[in-house]
Amino acid sequence: MRRLAMLALIGYAAVLGAFGVFIGIPFLTEERDIPAEVPSPSALFFTSLDVVPGGGRLCMTDVTITKQTAHVRYQIGTYKKPGPPLELTIRGDSYSARVAERRGYKDNAIHAVAIPKPPRDQLVTVCIRNRGRSKIAFYAAADRAISRVNVFVDHERVVPTPSLSFHERAPVSLADRAGVTAARIATFRGFLGHTWMVWVLAILFAIGVPVLMGVALRGAARRP
Amino acid sequence: MLRRLRQVPLPLALLLAVAVIEASAWIVLVPPLQGPDEVSHYTYVERIAEMHDIPWSPAGSSSGGAYSEDVSAALRAAGIAALAANVSARPLWSPADEAVWRRAAAGASRQNDGYTSAYRNPPVYYLYQVIPYELASGGSFFDREIMMRLANVPIFVALIVFAWLLVGELLGRGLMQLTATAAVAFTPQLLNLVATVNPDILLAAEWTAALWLMTLAVRRGPRAAIVVPLLLLCVVGAFTQPRSIPLFLPAAMAIFFGWARERDKRVSPAAIGLGVLVLYVPAVFFLAARGPGEIREFGSYLWQFYLPKLSFMQNTIGPVSYDFRTGFVDRIYGTLAQLEVVLPRDLERVLYAITLIGLAALVVALVVRRQSVRRNAAVAVVLFTTVWSLVLALHLIAYRAMVNVPGDPIITGRYLLPLIGLFGVAIGIVGWALPLRIRAVYAGVVVAVGVALQFASAGLLLERFYA
Numbered sequence: 001m002r003r004l005a006m007l008a009l010i011g012y013a014a015v016l017g018a019f020g021v022f023i024g025i026p027f028l029t030e031e032r033d034i035p036a037e038v039p040s041p042s043a044l045f046f047t048s049l050d051v052v053p054g055g056g057r058l059c060m061t062d063v064t065i066t067k068q069t070a071h072v073r074y075q076i077g078t079y080k081k082p083g084p085p086l087e088l089t090i091r092g093d094s095y096s097a098r099v100a101e102r103r104g105y106k107d108n109a110i111h112a113v114a115i116p117k118p119p120r121d122q123l124v125t126v127c128i129r130n131r132g133r134s135k136i137a138f139y140a141a142a143d144r145a146i147s148r149v150n151v152f153v154d155h156e157r158v159v160p161t162p163s164l165s166f167h168e169r170a171p172v173s174l175a176d177r178a179g180v181t182a183a184r185i186a187t188f189r190g191f192l193g194h195t196w197m198v199w200v201l202a203i204l205f206a207i208g209v210p211v212l213m214g215v216a217l218r219g220a221a222r223r224p
Numbered sequence: 225m226l227r228r229l230r231q232v233p234l235p236l237a238l239l240l241a242v243a244v245i246e247a248s249a250w251i252v253l254v255p256p257l258q259g260p261d262e263v264s265h266y267t268y269v270e271r272i273a274e275m276h277d278i279p280w281s282p283a284g285s286s287s288g289g290a291y292s293e294d295v296s297a298a299l300r301a302a303g304i305a306a307l308a309a310n311v312s313a314r315p316l317w318s319p320a321d322e323a324v325w326r327r328a329a330a331g332a333s334r335q336n337d338g339y340t341s342a343y344r345n346p347p348v349y350y351l352y353q354v355i356p357y358e359l360a361s362g363g364s365f366f367d368r369e370i371m372m373r374l375a376n377v378p379i380f381v382a383l384i385v386f387a388w389l390l391v392g393e394l395l396g397r398g399l400m401q402l403t404a405t406a407a408v409a410f411t412p413q414l415l416n417l418v419a420t421v422n423p424d425i426l427l428a429a430e431w432t433a434a435l436w437l438m439t440l441a442v443r444r445g446p447r448a449a450i451v452v453p454l455l456l457l458c459v460v461g462a463f464t465q466p467r468s469i470p471l472f473l474p475a476a477m478a479i480f481f482g483w484a485r486e487r488d489k490r491v492s493p494a495a496i497g498l499g500v501l502v503l504y505v506p507a508v509f510f511l512a513a514r515g516p517g518e519i520r521e522f523g524s525y526l527w528q529f530y531l532p533k534l535s536f537m538q539n540t541i542g543p544v545s546y547d548f549r550t551g552f553v554d555r556i557y558g559t560l561a562q563l564e565v566v567l568p569r570d571l572e573r574v575l576y577a578i579t580l581i582g583l584a585a586l587v588v589a590l591v592v593r594r595q596s597v598r599r600n601a602a603v604a605v606v607l608f609t610t611v612w613s614l615v616l617a618l619h620l621i622a623y624r625a626m627v628n629v630p631g632d633p634i635i636t637g638r639y640l641l642p643l644i645g646l647f648g649v650a651i652g653i654v655g656w657a658l659p660l661r662i663r664a665v666y667a668g669v670v671v672a673v674g675v676a677l678q679f680a681s682a683g684l685l686l687e688r689f690y691a
Contacts, residue, residue: 003661003664004399004660004661004664005664007661007664007665007668008399008664008665008667008668009668010665010668011664011665011666011667011668011669011672012668012669012671012672013668013672014668014669014672015668015669015672015673015676016672016675016676019672019676019679019680023676023680024679024683027683027687032691034690034691035314037314037316037317037318038312038313038314039316040306041306041307041310041312041313041314042310042312042313044308044309044310062324064316064318064320064321064324066317066318121318121319121320122320123320123323123324141306144305144306144308144309144310145306145310145312145313146305146306147303147306148300148301148302148303148306148324148328163312174686174687174690174691181686181690181691183317184315184317184318184690185252185253185317185690186252187315187316187317187318187319187321187322188255188256188302188304188315188316188317188321188322188325188366189252189256189366189370190360190363190364190366190367190368190369190370190371191360191363191367191370191371192251192252192370193366197252198252201245201248201249201252202249204245204248204249205245205246205249205678205682206679208242208245209242209245209246209675209678210675212238212241212242212245213238213239213242213406213671213675215234215238216234216235216238216239216242216402216406217235217399217402217667217668217671219233219234219235219238220235220398220399220401220402220403220667221398221399221664221667223233223235223397223398223399
């Protein structure tokens with residue numbers, strides 16, 4: 001019976017060890033473009049457009065920016081013309097940023113604009129002014145992916161919510177961001193919404209499950 | 225009570241502890257309302273709890289206001305709706321987001337008199353879920369949602385206990401009992417349902433219990449202690465999900481075989497099984513052909529779901545690429561959350577190959593152990609009938625739906641979860657046919673693959689929502 005238990009445990013440990021070395025560790029340490037926050041995602045079924053005329057301005061309120069943010073991304077169509085100059089402003093309780101974008105960017109380009117890091121997570125208003133004469137259009141969602149942000153073009157409310165996301169300065173791994181990720185998972189989890197609970201569950205899942213199953217295998221192999 | 229708990233075998237106790245851990249981890253990891261149709265199922269429970277109304281004869285379309293203000297606030301202000309199946313979206317994950325939602329949800333009504341697709345379901349699971357809903361009724365929407373998901377954990381634990389009993393009854397105690405039950409407990413799609421408000425998890429538990437009772441009924445005779453709970457499970461199953469109705473057929477066969485055995489009546493289980501098949505299949509084809517359906521089209525659909533299209537066949541109804549592999553295999557091991565969390569293609573290919581090898585190994589194992597199978601022919605016929613009667617009924621339902629809306633294949637891997645106990649049994653049978661030492665290594669490898677699948681699934685969910 002002991003020999004059987006040993007054989008079972010060898011098979012078990014070999015597969016799990018190989019999984020950990022060849023899949024688990026590379027997965028956790030691979031550097032990725034993890035968003036800092038996606039306040040307004042891309043459309044799911046149909047892309048909509050928020051058209052901003054020359055000299056016009058698009059603003060989004062109730063946008064959350066997180067303290068990991070170093071870039072903001074959005075996508076703009078220029079109707080096959082070189083893109084006009086833009087001015088991006090972001091304002092919150094303890095944060096303010098103003099960045100100018102030069103003319104000449106490509107049609108349908110995804111813009112990644114560097115901005116100063118905010119001191120803390122907060123709600124901000126993001127505005128982008130079209131400083132040229134030709135119209136531009138923000139890629140937006142009016143289908144199920146419509147977000148909660150309020151969108152205004154020249155003070156007039158519009159429905160489609162432009163795709164807008166905040167990103168970190170450089171790619172990071174899940175292992176680098178373990179603490180931040182645990183806190184993010186704990187958001188909107190009701191009475192389980194505590195970072196320490198996520199940690200306890202993660203440890204039980206990652207260590208407790210394989211250990212307990214190893215003990216169970218040993219016990220089962222020793223049963224007549 | 226304590227003495228009874230002490231009688232629980234250590235491997236089972238450890239497996240149940242593991243099950244509670246993995247269920248809790250999934251429940252926390254999967255963002256709220258991101259399970260299949262979860263918002264619809266939540267709304268059903270909310271309606272019963274808040275309006276004291278069971279929607280027995282629902283009508284209407286969900287295009288109007290299907291959800292209460294409370295649910296709508298979560299969908300919009302907490303970003304839940306925008307996240308659904310949208311891989312470019314991430315959950316809103318900062319305290320500032322929670323503050324916005326709290327503002328939007330303040331004073332929101334929980335009354336809803338709209339229509340949502342879950343209302344077509346019978347109420348058993350939803351009545352059960354009213355208990356956790358009420359327990360958390362003083363809290364927020366997310367308190368209730370999490371509490372309702374946690375209420376799936378006892379169902380999951382019960383399912384594992386019944387799978388353990390089923391495997392133990394068929395294959396005996398020891399390593400294979402743990403291996404087969406662990407294979408059940410580590411199935412990713414099952415955990416996807418545990419982490420979701422959805423009646424399919426209760427249906428899977430009911431069927432696993434019924435499979436065990438059917439085995440007992442055949443082997444020990446139709447005693448009241450077996451038949452009454454079995455029939456109760458059939459009825460409760462039908463009131464959990466109409467997909468459960470085929471369960472009556474193998475249950476009746478099991479009771480008949482048990483009765484015949486007790487009275488020493490000579491019956492041929494194989495002949496009876498074949499007879500039932502001969503009656504059932506034409507009935508299914510007849511039902512498929514009613515109204516706008518066609519026998520040929522249904523037959524062609526069935527063929528092409530499992531086998532390559534033949535030259536004289538027209539393209540199958542529904543999505544052409546949707547077949548046994550994509551509909552069943554890929555969706556048992558993966559296709560999590562709202563179907564958008566899929567396994568990497570290479571892993572899908574490997575798991576498909578393992579599944580086919582496993583099915584071939586099962587056939588070989590049954591041939592190798594044919595004497596034992598022959599001795600248990602009645603049980604084998606009942607269990608085999610359970611499989612094909614459910615699968616054929618699922619195809620019938622899917623075909624009837626596709627006749628009207630061909631774009632949605634309807635049938636999916638999670639609909640097979642009522643048979644999850646037999647998935648474990650199949651894995652156990654393969655090991656049972658192996659020499660003892662190889663069987664031990666096989667057990668270790670199968671359990672490790674299960675644990676690895678759990679890690680891989682958690683990693684995919686982490687990547688989808690938080691990376």
